[in-house]
Amino acid sequence: MIRGVTRRGLLLFAALGVAWGIPYLLIKIAVGEVDPAVVVLGRSALGALVLLPLVVARRQVLPVLRRWRPLLAYTAAEIIVPWYFLSSAETRLPSSTAGLLLAAVPLVGVGIAALTGRPERMTGLNWLGVGAGMLGVGALVGLDVGGSDLVGVAEMVVVVIGYAIGPIILDRRMSDLPGTGVVAISLAITAIVYVGLVPLLGSWPRAVPSGAVIGSIVVLAVVCSAGGFLAMFALIAEVGPVRVTTITYINPAVAIAAGALVLHERVTVWTLVGFVLVLTGSFLVSRRRRPRPDAPAGTAAPPLGADEPVAGDRSAPRGP
Numbered sequence: 356m357i358r359g360v361t362r363r364g365l366l367l368f369a370a371l372g373v374a375w376g377i378p379y380l381l382i383k384i385a386v387g388e389v390d391p392a393v394v395v396l397g398r399s400a401l402g403a404l405v406l407l408p409l410v411v412a413r414r415q416v417l418p419v420l421r422r423w424r425p426l427l428a429y430t431a432a433e434i435i436v437p438w439y440f441l442s443s444a445e446t447r448l449p450s451s452t453a454g455l456l457l458a459a460v461p462l463v464g465v466g467i468a469a470l471t472g473r474p475e476r477m478t479g480l481n482w483l484g485v486g487a488g489m490l491g492v493g494a495l496v497g498l499d500v501g502g503s504d505l506v507g508v509a510e511m512v513v514v515v516i517g518y519a520i521g522p523i524i525l526d527r528r529m530s531d532l533p534g535t536g537v538v539a540i541s542l543a544i545t546a547i548v549y550v551g552l553v554p555l556l557g558s559w560p561r562a563v564p565s566g567a568v569i570g571s572i573v574v575l576a577v578v579c580s581a582g583g584f585l586a587m588f589a590l591i592a593e594v595g596p597v598r599v600t601t602i603t604y605i606n607p608a609v610a611i612a613a614g615a616l617v618l619h620e621r622v623t624v625w626t627l628v629g630f631v632l633v634l635t636g637s638f639l640v641s642r643r644r645r646p647r648p649d650a651p652a653g654t655a656a657p658p659l660g661a662d663e664p665v666a667g668d669r670s671a672p673r674g675p
Contacts, residue, residue: 376609454610488636
């Protein structure tokens with residue numbers, strides 16, 4: 356057993372790695388028969404139905420709704436826009452490639468922080484990570500994907516940017532709110548938006564989808580969205596937020612394995628090269644200077660609550 360990690364912690368870690376590694380496979384199966392907008396509607400509506408009773412019981416609804424402006428901005432950046440483009444991109448790209456490209460979110464986050472006036476203090480290792488990550492993305496896009504799928508790559512760029520902006524909004528405007536409440540209400544808002552968008556886009560399926568598609572959407576909502584976030588909160592309480600961030604480097608491996616085993620997607624040499632470079636870059640970019648032993652006590656990060664992490668805790672990962 357890993358030092359300092361309980362058996363429950365290991366089980367939660369494994370469960371979260373699967374829950375956040377298989378969405379790309381499930382989305383790929385779903386968009387084979389239904390429009391991406393329908394996938395987002397089903398995923399968000401079912402996820403909200405699972406989480407809302409919990410947040411109502413915890414009286415988390417009103418505190419979150421009082422911050423409706425940043426809540427709407429976060430929901431648009433983190434769910435409404437990227438979930439559609441991710442589903443659309445997977446009509447063109449292998450599910451494993453989508454999972455790998457999303458691992459570049461920390462690289463883009465550094466750039467967005469600089470553009471919004473709060474640049475991160477970069478060390479030599481951080482810059483090395485930026486270079487490695489860019490090489491990895493280049494290997495995936497130029498040598499693994501190929502020029503015929505550049506529309507899908509462009510859609511993934513939108514997803515990555517949205518996933519990088521979301522935590523910044525949380526960190527700056529809603530850092531004192533409970534994570535479960537923010538996730539549940541964001542899912543509900545997304546479902547309301549797509550209830551209007553699906554008929555407007557003419558996206559309703561003309562026939563009842565297959566059992567595989569319906570099952571994929573249900574698992575996306577219940578296991579990957581609602582269950583994944585609950586497992587993340589439980590894991591943070593078990594092992595702390597810093598250790599939980601390592602799940603970010605497990606998810607793409609699960610995505611590659613799931614795509615290869617279930618959908619028989621090709622795993623090329625450039626897939627593996629891109630995998631190593633992107634994850635290495637993301638890891639190095641996420642490294643922070645350790646505080647000096649003589650640093651004032653006030654420079655330490657405040658501890659998380661016993662119930663769950665606050666929404667703006669950027670040390671905690673997010674699901675796809």
